[in-house]
Amino acid sequence: MSALVRAARKHPALTPQVRRMSSYSFFQGGKTVDLQASFLSAVPQKTRCLSGSASRVKRVSIEGNIAVGKSTFARLLQSACPDWEVVAEPVSKWQNIESKSSKGADAPPQTTVSNLLQMMYQDPQRWSYTFQTYSCMSRLRTQLQPPPARLLSSKGTPVQVYERSVYSDRYIFALNMFELGCINATEWAVYQDWHSLLVEQFGHQVELEGIIYFRASPQKCMERLRRRGRPEENEVKLDYLDKLHVQHERWLVEKSTEINFEKLKNIPVLQLDASVEFQSDPDVREQLVTKVKNFFNAL
Ligand SMILES: Nc1ncnc2c1ncn2[C@@H]1O[C@H](COP(=O)(O)OP(=O)(O)OP(=O)(O)O)[C@@H](O)[C@H]1O
Numbered sequence: 001m002s003a004l005v006r007a008a009r010k011h012p013a014l015t016p017q018v019r020r021m022s023s024y025s026f027f028q029g030g031k032t033v034d035l036q037a038s039f040l041s042a043v044p045q046k047t048r049c050l051s052g053s054a055s056r057v058k059r060v061s062i063e064g065n066i067a068v069g070k071s072t073f074a075r076l077l078q079s080a081c082p083d084w085e086v087v088a089e090p091v092s093k094w095q096n097i098e099s100k101s102s103k104g105a106d107a108p109p110q111t112t113v114s115n116l117l118q119m120m121y122q123d124p125q126r127w128s129y130t131f132q133t134y135s136c137m138s139r140l141r142t143q144l145q146p147p148p149a150r151l152l153s154s155k156g157t158p159v160q161v162y163e164r165s166v167y168s169d170r171y172i173f174a175l176n177m178f179e180l181g182c183i184n185a186t187e188w189a190v191y192q193d194w195h196s197l198l199v200e201q202f203g204h205q206v207e208l209e210g211i212i213y214f215r216a217s218p219q220k221c222m223e224r225l226r227r228r229g230r231p232e233e234n235e236v237k238l239d240y241l242d243k244l245h246v247q248h249e250r251w252l253v254e255k256s257t258e259i260n261f262e263k264l265k266n267i268p269v270l271q272l273d274a275s276v277e278f279q280s281d282p283d284v285r286e287q288l289v290t291k292v293k294n295f296f297n298a299l
């Protein structure tokens with residue numbers, strides 16, 4: 001067995017499954033090349049390819065209730081420091097899902113666009129599970145995006161800031177839908193199984209170093225939600241925002257949500273008061289940005 005193969009089999013990024021796979025191909029006639037190939041394809045890409053500069057880029061998500069002001073605050077952060085890169089929540093993807101269908105061999109394919117966000121709000125029993133599969137997958141894609149060159153060459157503290165994450169997908173929304181009965185016990189078990197598998201397999205690539213909890217009362221969020229007037233959210237009730245608020249508090253303040261990923265259990269959380277009207281007050285804006293800067297520097 002070559003030194004590379006020995007090292008490969010001991011690598012911490014290998015799952016027991018891949019270790020077994022490696023042994024299998026090794027003992028099937030010492031196919032060293034296969035073993036190396038399976039190792040290389042199994043180790044998460046970032047573990048292999050992380051240059052010193054990419055591993056310096058910290059990853060933080062902004063979490064908070066619907067319409068609390070995350071996107072607005074994220075835009076403020078984007079303009080506050082060139083070392084920070086904000087990655088928006090992929091809402092427009094959820095609103096525009098293209099499907100192609102063909103009525104027959106000679107018929108031209110028809111493209112249909114559906115709004116999964118609207119479908120989920122209109123019929124949550126029918127569409128919540130589908131929504132959570134798609135929202136989680138699109139968040140995963142977002143979190144896998146490599147940092148831009150600007151951040152890689154930064155001499156300061158480069159940070160990728162995500163609006164929500166694969167973790168809020170599970171520990172806020174999917175859990176809430178399960179507790180509301182919109183996702184049944186089987187769907188919840190299936191969701192959790194594939195969610196754990198994906199997060200474990202992608203390993204470091206989807207880990208976060210910190211979370212900003214942008215916090216306001218559900219009443220304040222309701223006011224902002226109504227003012228924003230997103231049509232899909234017309235039927236959202238205060239009771240729903242109350243429930244999401246409780247989920248955030250359990251996860252990020254009381255820490256009573258059962259978490260399945262070790263690093264996430266002890267993640268640093270910066271809590272910010274989102275009820276302030278920072279858009280019209282430069283002093284408030286500066287205070288918020290300073291808190292964020294100190295938080296990032298300490299991660
Ligand atoms: N600090 C603030 N003071 C007053 N209004 C605000 C503030 N922050 C955001 N808003 C307004 O509240 C509405 C919702 O804000 P925003 O879209 O940023 O919320 P969000 O948390 O990103 O929402 P979502 O959960 O849907 O992604 C917008 O109309 C925005 O202009």
Ligand SMILES: Nc1nc(=O)c2ncn([C@H]3C[C@H](O)[C@@H](CO)O3)c2[nH]1
Pocket residue numbers: 066089091117120131132135168169173174177233
């Ligand atoms: N059910 C459900 N699961 C999610 O993971 C999720 N993430 C966001 N949202 C809703 C909140 C806003 O209306 C809108 C934009 O944030 O999308 C979600 N709804």
